Amino acid sequence: MLALMSVGEAVESEPKRRSPRRAIFGFVVLAVVALLFGVPLVTLLWSGNDWPLGVELAGTALVVLAALGFPVLMFRGHGGHSDTASRIADTLLGVVWVLFTWSVIGQAFGLALRLAGVDDPVRSRVVTAVVLLIASVLLLWGYAEAMRVSRVRRVDVTIPRLGPGLDGLRVVLITDTHYGPIDRTRWSQGVTKVINSLDPDIVAHTGDIADGEVQQRLSMAAPLADVQARFARVYVTGNHEYFSGALGWVEHMTSLGWDALHNRHLVVTRGGDSLIVAGVDDRTAAGSGLPGHHTDHEAALAGADPSLPILLLAHQPHQITGAVSHGVDLQLSGHTHGGQMWPFHYLVRLDQPVLQGLSRHSERTQLYTSRGTGFWGPPFRIFAPSEITLLTLHTPR
Structure with a gap:
């Protein structure tokens, strides 16, 4: 599943790999x-069900x-930029993942x-x-969860170095919107409405804004x-x-203000106190291969007053190591989707130090990891709801 969830990324981001590595990747897929x-x-056709021969042959085919x-379909969709192929492949991946998961559990039930x-x-x-019933219910529910406007998750974060003038500062975090092959313009409008209601x-926005070029996703990003x-x-x-x-999205976000x-x-200043807001x-x-694009905490904090608290935006929780070494007070991240489809979160944890929520990584540095506002690939969220996060920053009481 991990290989398949990233197959679209591999197609586009690793086109020049040497043939042995590509062969190994192909074998794994x-x-x-x-x-x-x-x-x-x-599980469904061959394990002693004794279905009529016609049913067994048709199902197997x-x-x-x-x-x-x-x-x-996956390569044509994510590698060839065909939205139709992507929609079919992504939906099929979600369906087969749920069937696979519950077929494994079903085998234990059968024992x-x-x-x-x-x-x-x-x-x-x-x-x-039982497998078909549970899978059907989860897929219907998971689709509804993926397509709905995200719920608001409210989190209070105490930052010892935060000045009293900034106590109660309201930070709204969205991430992993993944505007993609399914048109979610109305969903995007709904997300904006919720954000504005939080004052x-x-x-x-900590990245993964879209799957596709700016011109393909203009209406959803608008x-x-x-x-x-x-x-x-x-x-x-x-x-x-x-x-x-990436360059197109950076420029487009700038054009949107x-x-x-x-x-x-x-630097954000309120009530005579200031906060460094940085990003890598x-x-x-x-x-x-883009000139100047790499994680660079030193450049991000160049010229910053070292006495001021630092709020850092970094897409992946994995980047927390650099935040700790540079004295960041709070890092905001996404990327994990909270696993998106249970039990995929066990695989996510192999790559990331945190799945979701607020965590501490040094005496000074905290990390908040969002489950994501949208979804990638399969249009399902199962036991990993999306979120729009309202983080209220506080000074120590």
């Missing part, structure tokens, strides 16, 4: 596809065709039934019915121009910008 489609095939077509003395074909048919002092903030609207790049035209914190900072490029930026 094919092995994962065989596993994802094979386990549901065995359907699964095999889907498995063979899936990589083609329990066997120990209880339930014989086939009744045992296997009960497992099939923010600062609005931050409502960002209407976002209101008392002091600043700030944005940093995520990993997806670097195969969706946002400050693109491309390894730089600004995503950790993948250095491999993009």
Whole structure:
């Protein structure tokens, strides 16, 4: 699943890899596809169900065709920039992931039934019915969760170095909007409406704004121009910008009135106290080949008053190491999507130090990781709801 969730990224971001590495990647993808489609095939059709021959043959043919077509659709969609192919491939990936997960659980349930003395074909048919029922409910619910305007998650953060004039500062965080092959213009308008209702002092977008070039996603990004903030609207790049035209998105966000914190900072002052608001490029930026694009905390904080507290935007939680070493007080990140589709979060944790929420990483440095405002790929969110985050900053009581 991890290989497939990133296959679109690999197609676009690694076109010049040497053939042995590409061969290994291809083998891994094919092995994962065989596993994802094979386990549901065995569970639902072959495990003692004793279906009529016609049903078994038709079902097997359907699964095999889907498995063979899936990589083609994924590469045509995310590699060839076909929105239609992307929609089909992404939806298929979500469906097969849920079927795979619950087929594995179903096999354990089947073992329990066997120990209880339930014989086939009744045992296997009960497992099939349970798997299909749970998968159907989760997919319908997960789709509704993905497509709805995100709920507001309210978080209070105490920052010891924050001056009293900034106590109660309201920071709204959105991230991973992933404007993509499904038109979510109305959704984007709804997100902007919610943000403005929170009366923010600062609005931050921590990257992965879209999958596609600016011209492809103009209507979905347009409502960002209407976002209101008392002091600043700030944005940093995520990993997806670097195969969706990063320079174009940085320029477009600037044209919409946002400050693109491309390894730089600004200062917000209220009540006689100030806060450094800084941003760094995503950790993948250095491999993009774009001049000057790389994570550079020193450049981002150059000239900043070292006595002032620092709010840092960095797309990935993994970048917290640099924040700690540079004395950042609070880093805001996204990228993980909270796992997006249970139990994918176990794989996310292999790559990232934090899945979601507020965490502490040194005596000074805290990290808030959002579950993301949109979704990538499969249009489902299962046990990982999206969020628009309202962080209220406080001085110590």
